[in-house]
Amino acid sequence: MGKVFAFHGGIHPPENKKQSTRTPIRDMPLPKVLYIPLQQHIGIAASPVVNIGDRVLKGQMIAEPVGRISAALHAPTSGIIRSIGPHPVPHASGLDSDCICIETDGKEEWVEHHGLEDYTRLEPGTLIEHIRQCGVAGMGGAGFPTDVKLHLGDNHIVNTLVINAAECEPYITADDMMMRERADEILGGIKVISHLLKPSHIMIGIEDNKPQAIHALEAALKGCELNIDIRVVPTKYPSGGERQLIKLLTGIEVPSGRIPADIGIVCQNIGTTAAIYRAVHFGEPLISRVVTVTGDAVAQPQNLNVLIGTPFADLLDASGVYENKLYRLVMGGPMMGVTVEHDQIPVIKTTNCIIAASTDEMPPAPPEQPCIRCGMCEQVCPAELLPQQLYWFAKGREFDKAKNHNLFDCIECGACAYVCPSSIPLVQYYRFAKSEIRTEETEQRKADHARERFEARQARLEREQAEKEARRKARAEEAARAQQARKTASETPVAETGSAAAVTAAPVDVKALKTAAAVARTKLKKARTALKNAEDKGLDGIDTLRITVTTLEQKADAADQAYKDAEASTVPEQAAAPAVDLKTLKQQVSIMRTKIKKAETALAELDGEARAQAEQDLSTLRQRHEEADKAFKAAEQAQIDAAAAQGVDLKKLKIDAAMARAAVTKLERSLAKTEEDEARAALEAELAIARAKADTLNNTLKQHEPA
Incomplete structure (x- = not known):
């Protein structure tokens, strides 16, 4: 049998197991309605693949797994989908959750299904996926999807496979009866698991209060080629806890915050092994399980083979419930189970027991008293925690301290509350603290x-602002350089002495020279006025004013001469190619058109001689408008002809330039609305190309348009 070790703490509550082991496992009568919750396991809820009104067959998938940690759901029998929505579910919160409601038709028509002929020849991934599609999940704890545990061999070296057959909690006998009646199926499931994980040693841990189950397993193991060792452990609660059973069988303690696979151990439940066997050999998904129905309020405590989704009320009716004696309905065992208020709650994959208790069997909890610091809770804690300290932290909402004292190592077995002389519901405090910590961590993750x-958005906005500022500075510098270049080109060296040769020796700006001459004449006029005023009034400084006037007269003459010489030098070019300002001509045509409209409006209100004069003025305006329009069109055509002579289609060039400018504007607006970095990078590259194209077209247009 091998050596058995011990774990800290534990208790010996009344077993109450014999009541439900007097009869073999019975098949539960087919219920009229099944409610299949979408969330029956740890992880993400399954997603429905059927619609209301669909007819489904037994074993047909009705909800597919979502994500890595999820499990498929199948129709437990044939029938019609009546609803998909909220319904009471087996959960400590008492809240509703989404369920698929199937109205059974009594035909029990199976969907086509086949087992695997020789699973040993399949790739491990293919075999595990088959088990995943059959919806097999842990049937003895929190319902961890089995395929995830079977994948542990990919990243861990599995030395030991532990089969949990302890079933330590009082009242529950579902696994005990399965071992008595279905030992061959259990062994078949162990072989599949062993094929996938390839452990060097397999141990079945079972309490010594199940002698018939032990004999049945020993008989099934005769002639088995696997290295399987049945370890009988003393009856003590909670020896069926995963970490406690591993400590009992191997003497090794799973470190805090780690999983058994980290020390080379994988643990599976008896019910899970049987489900794996039927999935692999017969292709049957997990659609039923064995449930213990017991308690003083039922006439026939027994174990029933129940379809997933069967309401508790049907199980109670099948066991002969005494309504007048029923005081409390407990889902699970008396230590870790929860009281439920609704008998329409359905059986799920992890439901192993329903206790219909009378008042004498499970009386109301006595009122909570102050803690007397007796230390009994610490003595029985199987996780070797400090329950009393955790209680104070939870009550005082000091959740960080509770977490640092390994609150999450608590398996919520209830041993501490069982022995507490002050009747403090310690487990409820721990559950509250865990819930609050999880909520805070979720909110913190959201906040982070x-x-x-x-911060990413702010950094992006700052980066965009810096880039925009850099582009603005670059444009400003470019504009300053261009302005300086124009200013340098327009400056004309006018000698103080008024030498005409100096004026004509360099490129000149006639307009600038004309302005300079006008300014010089204005200064001279002001100086002469000041001199005359001083002479009339006999003021001081008349000699200085006369010298100033003489100097200004020389400058004015020089500036005027420079302007005349420059104008004379540009006359031939102007005569040869007169500069025409199309913009000015177009403005003149527009002004004439506006004056005509105003004159036509005013004419409608006049009569007599005033009307005749207005009509004459209107005729003159129309004639001038016609002349201006002709001049504009002629100048525009001359410009087009000149461009065409150089091989340029000026009209098309203008259209292309306008379209290029519009494209730049559109891209700039799109860039301003876009926040994603990759999209912005693509738009910025496209905008740079569009701007370069627009600049090229505008420069080309300027070269062929007159100034």
């Missing part, structure tokens, strides 16, 4: 995610 997004 929001902060990261905000």
Whole structure:
């Protein structure tokens, strides 16, 4: 049998197991309605693949797994989908959850299904996927999807496979009866698991209060080629806890915050092994399980083979419930189970027991008293925690301290509350603290995610602002350089002495020279006025004013001469190719058109001689408008002809330039609305190309348009 070790703490509550082991496992009568919750396991809820009104067959998938940690759901029998929505579910919160409601038709028509001929020849991934599609999940704890545990061999070296057959909690006998009646199926499931994980040693841990189950397993193991060792452990609660059973069988303690696979151990439940066997050999999904129905309020405590989704009320009716004696309905065992208020709650994959208790069997909890610091809770804690200290932290909402004292190592077995002389519901305090910590961590993750997004956005906005500022400075510098170049080109060296040769020796700007001459004449006029005023009034400084006037007269003459010489030098070019300002001509045509409209409006209100004069003025305006329009069109055509002579289609060039400018504007607007970095990078590259094209077209247009 091998050596058995011990774990800290534990208790010996009344077993109450014999009541439900007097009869073999019975098949539960087919219920009229089944409610299949979408969330029956740890992880993400399954997603429905059927619609209301669909007819489904037994074993047909009705909800597919979502994500890595999820499990498929199948129709437990044939029938019609009546609803998909909220319904009471077996959960400590008492809240509703989404369920698929099937109205059974009594035909029990199976969907086509086949087992695997020789699973040993399949790739491990293919075999595990088959088990995943059959919806097999842990049937003895929190319902961890079995395929995830079977994948542990990919990343861990599995030395030991532990089969949990302890079933330590009082009242529950579902696994005990399965071992008595279905030992061959259990062994078949162990062989599949062994094929996938390839452990060097397999141990079945079972309590010594199940002698018939032990004999049945020993008989089934005769002639088995696997290295399987049945370890009988003393009856003590909670020896069926995963970490406690591993400590009992191997003497090794699973470190805090780690999983058994980290020390080379994988643990599976008896019911799970049988489900794996039927999935692999017969292709049957997990659609039923054995449930213990017991308690003083039922006439026939027994174990029933129940379809997933069967309401508790049907199980109670099948066991002969005494309504007048029923005081409390408990889902699970008396230590870790929860009281439920609704008998329409359905059986799920992890439901192993329903206790219909009378008042004498499970009386109301006595009122909570102050803690007397007796230390009994610490003595029985199987996880070797400090329950009393955790209680104070939870009550005082000091959740960080509770977490640092390994609160999450608590398996919520209830041993501490069982022995507490003050009747303090310690487990409820621990559950509250865990829930609050999980909520805080979720909110913190959301806050951190929001902060990261905000900081990323701020960094992007600052980067965009810096880039925009850099582009603005570059444009300003470019404009300053262009302005300086124009200013340098327009400056004309006018000698103080008024030498005409100096004026005509360099490129001149006639307009600038004309302005300079006008300014010089204005200064001279002001100086002469000041001199005359001083002479009339006999003021001081008349000699200085006369010298100033003489100097200004020389400058004015020089500036005027420079302007005349420059104008004379440009006359031949102007005569040869007169500069025409199309913009000015177009404005003149527009002004004439506006004056005509105003004159036509005013004419409608006049009569007599005033009307005749207005009509004459209107005729003159129309004639002038016609002349201006002809001049504009002629100048425009001359410009087009000149461009055409150089091989340029000026009209097309204008259209292309306008379209290029419009494209730049559109891209700039799109860039301003876009926040994603990759999209912005693509738009910025496209905008740079569009701007370069627009600049090229505009420069080409300027070269062929007159100034």
